[in-house]
Amino acid sequence: MTLAVGLCLVGFLLYAPCVLAVPNRVISLVPSFTREICELGAADILVGVTSFRPKCAATKQVVGNLTEVNIERVIALKPDLVIASKDSNPKKIVMKLRTLGVNVVVFEKQKDLDGILYTFLRLGKMLGRENRAREIVTRVRLEVKAISSRARGEKSVRVFWQLGSSPLVTASNKTFIGSLTRLAGGENIFGMLAESYPRVNREEVILRNPDVIIVVKDMGGSKRGVYVNEWAHVDGLNAASEGRIYTLDPDIVCQPTPLRFARALDVVSRLLQRNVHGEN
Amino acid sequence: MGKTRLIPILSLGFTLITVMFLALLVGGSPIPTRYVIRSLSNPGGSGVFHTLIWDVRMPRIVLGTVVGAALAGCGVVFQAILRNPLAEPYTLGVSGGGALGASLAIVLGIGGLGMVGMCFGGCLVSVFTVYMVASMRNFSNTVVILAGVVFSFLFSSLVMLIFSLSSTRDVYAAVIWLMGSLSSADTNLVWVISIAVTSSLVFLLFFARDLDLMSLGDERATYLGLDAKKSKIFFFVLASFITASCVAVAGIISFVGLMVPHFVRKLVGPSHGTMLPCAMLAGSSFLVICDTISQRLLSPVELPVGVITGIAGGIFFLLFLLRRDWWGYD
Numbered sequence: 001m002t003l004a005v006g007l008c009l010v011g012f013l014l015y016a017p018c019v020l021a022v023p024n025r026v027i028s029l030v031p032s033f034t035r036e037i038c039e040l041g042a043a044d045i046l047v048g049v050t051s052f053r054p055k056c057a058a059t060k061q062v063v064g065n066l067t068e069v070n071i072e073r074v075i076a077l078k079p080d081l082v083i084a085s086k087d088s089n090p091k092k093i094v095m096k097l098r099t100l101g102v103n104v105v106v107f108e109k110q111k112d113l114d115g116i117l118y119t120f121l122r123l124g125k126m127l128g129r130e131n132r133a134r135e136i137v138t139r140v141r142l143e144v145k146a147i148s149s150r151a152r153g154e155k156s157v158r159v160f161w162q163l164g165s166s167p168l169v170t171a172s173n174k175t176f177i178g179s180l181t182r183l184a185g186g187e188n189i190f191g192m193l194a195e196s197y198p199r200v201n202r203e204e205v206i207l208r209n210p211d212v213i214i215v216v217k218d219m220g221g222s223k224r225g226v227y228v229n230e231w232a233h234v235d236g237l238n239a240a241s242e243g244r245i246y247t248l249d250p251d252i253v254c255q256p257t258p259l260r261f262a263r264a265l266d267v268v269s270r271l272l273q274r275n276v277h278g279e280n
Numbered sequence: 281m282g283k284t285r286l287i288p289i290l291s292l293g294f295t296l297i298t299v300m301f302l303a304l305l306v307g308g309s310p311i312p313t314r315y316v317i318r319s320l321s322n323p324g325g326s327g328v329f330h331t332l333i334w335d336v337r338m339p340r341i342v343l344g345t346v347v348g349a350a351l352a353g354c355g356v357v358f359q360a361i362l363r364n365p366l367a368e369p370y371t372l373g374v375s376g377g378g379a380l381g382a383s384l385a386i387v388l389g390i391g392g393l394g395m396v397g398m399c400f401g402g403c404l405v406s407v408f409t410v411y412m413v414a415s416m417r418n419f420s421n422t423v424v425i426l427a428g429v430v431f432s433f434l435f436s437s438l439v440m441l442i443f444s445l446s447s448t449r450d451v452y453a454a455v456i457w458l459m460g461s462l463s464s465a466d467t468n469l470v471w472v473i474s475i476a477v478t479s480s481l482v483f484l485l486f487f488a489r490d491l492d493l494m495s496l497g498d499e500r501a502t503y504l505g506l507d508a509k510k511s512k513i514f515f516f517v518l519a520s521f522i523t524a525s526c527v528a529v530a531g532i533i534s535f536v537g538l539m540v541p542h543f544v545r546k547l548v549g550p551s552h553g554t555m556l557p558c559a560m561l562a563g564s565s566f567l568v569i570c571d572t573i574s575q576r577l578l579s580p581v582e583l584p585v586g587v588i589t590g591i592a593g594g595i596f597f598l599l600f601l602l603r604r605d606w607w608g609y610d
Contacts, residue, residue: 031447052447068444164453167461167582193581199456202336202463203309204580206328230466234335236328 022128023081023103027063027074029093030085033107036120036257037083039136040129047077069093075100081126083107110256111196112179113144120258140258144183147262147269151185157272159186160210160239165230167199176256184269186212206234212272213239215247216254246271288548292561299565300341307337308575308582339470343462344571344585345564346474347526348536352544352563353481354519355537356556360495361515362421369523369537372428372516376435377406378527383442383454396469396528403524406431411516419512421498459584460531462571473529480522481560488552491515495550533586535593536563543600566593 027048028034034049038056048063063073069089074082074097082102084094087109097104105126110116117137124133159181163169171177173191181188189208190200213231234240248271253264305316311329319325319333354369362371370376381402385395410427417423443451464470490511493501498508526533544559570588577583 051445065444065446164456166466167456167459167463167584169456190580195581197452199461199582199584200580201308201575201582203307203311203332203575206332206336207309207311209328234328235326235331237331 023079023126025077025079025081026127027077027079027082028057029063029069029083029089030107032256033083033085033123035260036123037127039257039259040120040124040127040132042127042129045127047079048074069097071096071100074102079103081105083123085109111174111176113176113183113261116176116256116261117141117258136258140262143262144265147265148183148185151183151269151273154185154273157186157212158189158208158210158238159272160189160205160208160213162213162215163197164199165215168202168205169197170200171197176261177253180253180261180265180268183265184272186268186272205231206237209236209238211238211242211244213245214268214271215245216250217247244271285551285554288554289557289561292558292565296345296561296565296568299568300345303341303344303568303572304333304337306572306576307333308340308572309579335467339464339467340462340571341568342474343464343470343530344568346477347462347530347533348540348564348567349481349560350477350522350526350563351533351537351567352540352559353484353556354523355541355563356544356552356559357484357491357515357519358537359541360491360552361512362425363495363497364421364425365542366538367425369519369526370432370532370534371425372410372520373406373431373435374403374520374523375527375532376432376439377402377404378524379439379458379532380435380442381405382457382531383439386454386457387442387446387450393466393469400524400528402435403520403527406435407517407520407524411513414516419509419516424516457531460533460586461582462530462567462585463582464529469529473525477522477525480518480525484518484522485557487511487515488556491552491556492550495552531586533567533589535586535589535597536567539593539597540566542597546600 024045025047026037026042026045028037028046029050031050031052031054034046034057035054037043037046038054043056046057046060049057049060050069051062051065053060053062061073061077063077064070071093080103082097082104084104084106085108086106089106094104094106107119107122108115110119117140121130121133121137124130161171161177161181163171170190171188172193172195173179173182173188174194174196178188178191181191189205189210190198193200215229229245231237231245232240239245248267252260252267304320305313307316309332311332315329316333319330322330323334351369355367358367358369358371359365364371378399379402381398381400382395384402385398390398410424410431413427414420414424439454443454446454490506493504493506494508494511494515496504498512501508501511523537540563541555541559544555544562548554548558567585567589570592571585573592574583574585574588577588
C-alpha cells in the first residue's frame with residue numbers, strides 16, 4: 001500500500017510540472033504561428049491573434065498587427081504565453097511585454113523545411129500537443145521525401161519567382177521559396193543572392209533565360225486578375241516559348257507551416273514537371 | 281534665339297544624347313557592345329538581345345529621360361511661381377496623394393493600369409485640395425506652400441493608417457513601390473505617359489517669359505502686364521499634372537526636382553528661356569545616369585533609383601553649396 005502511494009506520489013510529481021506548464025491562454029503575434037496552432041488542434045487555447053488571421057481563428061480577439069501591438073489588450077487577456085517571431089515582430093514590443101511580466105517566446109526565422117518542422121515540434125511541445133506535432137511532421141517528411149525523390153529523376157528546371165512586378169522582386173535560396181524550388185527539382189536563377197527578397201533587373205531575368213516563371217499573384221497589387229504578363233511575348237525566352245509562365249495564389253507559398261509546405265511543394269513540383277498547369 | 285542661349289542648350293542636349301547612348305551600351309546587365317550595336321542597327325530583328333535592348337532597356341531610358349526632364353522642369357516652375365528655393369515638384373503634396381492612391385490600390389488588390397489610375401487620382405485629389413485651400417486665400421505663396429506641407433503630412437498619416445491595418449505582404453508591396461522605379465512592366469504605359477508628359481513639357485516651354493515675370497513677385501508681374509493669379513493657377517495645375525503622371529508611372533524619386541534647377545540656374549543664369557530647357561535636359565541626363573548606376577552597382581540586384589539620386593544629388597549639391605561664391609556671399 002505504502003509502495004503504491006509512494007509510486008503515485010512520484011508519478012504525480014514527475015507529471016505535474018508538465019501539466020502545469022501547458023499554457024491555457026495563448027496569444028499569437030504571427031499569422032503563420034496562428035495557423036500552426038490551429039493545425040495542432042489547439043485553437044481553443046488561443047485568446048488573441050494579429051489582424052489577417054486564418055479562418056480557424058476568425059473569432060479570436062485581435063491584439064494588433066505585426067508591427068503594432070496593443071499592449072493593454074494583451075495584458076487584459078491575461079495570457080500565460082505570447083508567441084512572437086524574431087523575423088516579424090519588433091524587438092521593442094517583446095521587451096515591453098517581458099518587462100510587464102508576460103511570458104513571451106520568440107522563435108527564430110524559418111527559412112527552410114527543417115526550420116519549419118523544428119519550430120512546429122517546439123510549438124507542439126510547448127502547447128502540450130507533442131504527439132499531434134510529431135504525427136504531422138512525420139507525415140510531412142514522408143510526403144516531401146516522396147515528392148523530392150520523384151523530382152530527382154527529372155531534369156533540373158531553371159525557375160524565376162516573381163513576387164513583385166514593378167519593381168521586380170524575387171526570392172533567393174535564403175527563403176523557404178528557395179527550399180521549395182530545390183526540393184521540387186528546380187534551380188532558382190537568383191538563388192545565390194545574399195538578400196532574401198531582392199529587387200532584380202529585368203534584363204538579368206531575360207539573360208538568365210529561365211525555363212519556368214512563377215508569378216505569385218497579389219504581391220504588388222494584382223489580386224483581381226489585373227496582371228501584366230510581361231514575359232509572354234519576350235522573344236527567345238524559354239519559359240515564354242514553351243508556355244511555362246504560371247501564376248500562383250500567394251496563400252499557397254506564403255504561409256510557412258508544415259502542412260502548407262507539403263501542399264506548396266506538391267503544387268510547385270507539378271508545375272516544374274509539367275503535370276499540371278497553373279491558373280494561366 | 282541668341283548664341284549665348286543656344287550654347288548651353290545645345291551642350292546639354294549633346295550631353296543627354298551621349299548619356300542615353302552610353303546607358304544603352306551599359307544598361308542593367310553585361311551584354312557585349314557588338315550585340316547592342318547590332319540590335320540597334322536592326323530595329324526589326326528578333327532574339328533575346330533584340331528584345332532586351334528594344335523592349336526593356338530602351339523604354340527604361342526613355343522613361344528616365346522624360347521623368348528626369350519633368351521633375352527638373354516642374355522644380356523650376358514651382359521655384360519660380362512660389363519664389364521659394366525649397367520648392368520642388370512634391371512641395372504641393374502631390375507625392376503624398378500619389379502614395380495614398382497607390383497604397384489604397386495595393387491593399388484593395390487593384391493592379392496594373394488600375395493602380396496607375398488610382399495613384400494619378402490620388403495626386404489630383406491632393407492638388408485639388410491644396411488648390412481649394414489656396415484659392416480661399418487668394419493664392420498667397422505662403423498659404424500654397426503651407427497647404428502643400430499640411431496635406432503631405434495628412435496623406436502620409438493616412439498611408440500609415442492603411443499600413444497599420446494591412447497585411448505584411450501589402451505593406452511590403454506598397455513600400456517597395458513608393459521607393460520609386462523606372463523599371464515598368466507595362467511598355468505601352470511607358471510610351472503613353474512619355475508622350476503625354478513630353479507634350480506638356482514642350483507646351484510649358486512657350487511660357488518661359490511668364491515664369492521670368494512670376495519670379496519677380498506677384499505685384500511686379502502684374503505691373504508688367506501679367507495676370508499673376510491666373511498664371512500661377514495655370515502653372516500650378518500644369519506642373520502638378522506633369523508631376524502626377526511621373527509619380528503614377530515611376531513612384532517618388534527624390535532630389536531631382538530640387539537640385540537640378542538650382543544647379544542649372546547657377547550655370548546659365550535666371551532667365552527661364554534658357555534655364556527651363558537646360559534644367560529639363562540636365563534633369564534627364566542626371567536621372568538616366570543615376571538609374572544606370574542603380575542597376576549596375578550591385579548587379580543583378582537593383583537599388584531604388586531614389587537612393588542614388590538622393591545620395592549623388594545630395595553630395596554634389598552640398599559641395600556646390602559650400603563654395604564661397606555659390607550664393608554670392610560668404
